Amino acid sequence: NAGVMQNPRHLVRRRGQExxxxxxxxxxxxxxxxxxxxxxxxxxxxxxxxxxxxIDESGMPKERFSAEFPKEGPSILRIQQVVRGDSAAYFCxxxxxxxxxxxxxxxxxxxxxxx
Amino acid sequence: QQQVKQSPQSLxxxxxxxxxxxxxxxxxxxxxxxxxxxFPGKGPALLIAIRPDVSEKKExxxxxxxxxxxxxxxxHIMDSQPGxxxxxxxxxxxxxxxxxxxxxxxxxxVTL
Numbered sequence: 001n002a003g004v005m006q007n008p009r010h011l012v013r014r015r016g017q018e019x020x021x022x023x024x025x026x027x028x029x030x031x032x033x034x035x036x037x038x039x040x041x042x043x044x045x046x047x048x049x050x051x052x053x054x055i056d057e058s059g060m061p062k063e064r065f066s067a068e069f070p071k072e073g074p075s076i077l078r079i080q081q082v083v084r085g086d087s088a089a090y091f092c093x094x095x096x097x098x099x100x101x102x103x104x105x106x107x108x109x110x111x112x113x114x115x
Numbered sequence: 116q117q118q119v120k121q122s123p124q125s126l127x128x129x130x131x132x133x134x135x136x137x138x139x140x141x142x143x144x145x146x147x148x149x150x151x152x153x154f155p156g157k158g159p160a161l162l163i164a165i166r167p168d169v170s171e172k173k174e175x176x177x178x179x180x181x182x183x184x185x186x187x188x189x190x191h192i193m194d195s196q197p198g199x200x201x202x203x204x205x206x207x208x209x210x211x212x213x214x215x216x217x218x219x220x221x222x223x224x225v226t227l
Contacts, residue, residue, distance in 0.1 A: 004158070033213070042121075042204055042217035043159065056214060091158050098213050103149070106158030 002026070004094050004107035005074075012113045019079040019086070021110045025094030032075045033104060034067060037089040049075060055098070082114045118142070118209050121218030128225050134192040136221045138205035143186065145207040149215070150179065150190045153202045162203070163190070195225045 005024040013019050025032050030051050035043040045059040049069035060067065064082075069075040079086055089111045093104035120139045128134045140148075149164035165172045165179040165188065172179045178191040192199055202220045209216040 031213070040220075042206075042219045043215075045214045045216070048213050058214075093158075095213075103161045103164070104215070106151075106160065108156070108158045 004029075004092055004105050006090075006092050006107035006110050008110060009108065010111050010113070012115060013082045014115055015083060016081050019082050019112055019114075021077040021079075021090050021092075021112070022074045023077070023092030023094075023107060024074040025092075026096075026105055029094035029096050029105070031095045031098050032069050033093045033095075034075075034077050035091045035093065035106075037091060037109070039088075043091060046077070050098070079112075082112075084114050087112055087114045118216050119205060119207055119218045121205050121221060123221060124219070125222045126224070128192075128195045128223065130195065130197060130225055130227050132195050132225075134195045134199065134223055134225070135189055136203050136205070136223070137187060137189045138218050139185075139187045140207050141186065142209065143183070145209060147208045148179065148181065148188050149206050150177075151204045151206060151217075153204065153220075159204060192223075195223075197225045197227060199223060200225050 007022050032049045034046040037043045047060050047067045048056040064080045066078045089109045091106050091109045093106045118141050122137050150162045151159035152162045153159040163174050163177050165181050167183050176193045181188045202222050204220050205218040206215040
């Protein structure tokens with residue numbers, strides 16, 4: 001049973017380009033969470049999605065960032081017109097149900113570098 | 116607003132010693148307190164978690180101590196090993212069912 005799969009592992013974008021990060025949850029998990037980790041900091045919640053629904057996007061920047069979790073396929077975190085401050089590690093986690101009783105399983109992350 | 120304060124920022128412990136990492140939280144409504152372990156280049160992995168109805172939980176060499184009145188919880192790693200060298204994060208569910216707020220992390224180094 002593969003864990004949470006994130007790709008790419010490393011992504012380099014020039015300022016102004018778009019970054020697209022993918023997350024495939026564990027088999028049987030229908031709840032996906034995205035977190036961002038800046039260097040030397042803890043993880044910061046961005047968004048919580050179920051299939052075809054955004055449940056909580058309170059941590060998403062108001063502009064340039066969007067997320068989706070379609071009925072088929074991986075969850076996508078999209079960052080438009082990237083800036084240097086977007087450079088960070090982006091982690092996706094999944095769980096079989098909502099709530100924290102079942103814990104999260106995190107992927108290995110996508111490390112975004114904006115040059 | 117920092118809702119979870121973690122200390123120390125870094126910690127060096129000799130092999131066989133006890134590693135202790137502390138976290139303080141602000142709101143008594145929080146009711147889930149996990150600790151995550153993260154190795155370089157990897158995602159965080161759940162190590163152990165506690166609910167506020169108990170004061171201590173032990174799993175192998177890892178123990179969470181929970182003090183509800185002081186709004187503090189700590190991770191104790193007994194008989195620390197070089198393989199425990201990693202960054203440890205405390206977290207809590209700050210008022211919502213599914214969202215975690217993390218501490219800033221403690222980088223643990225266990226020396227031979």
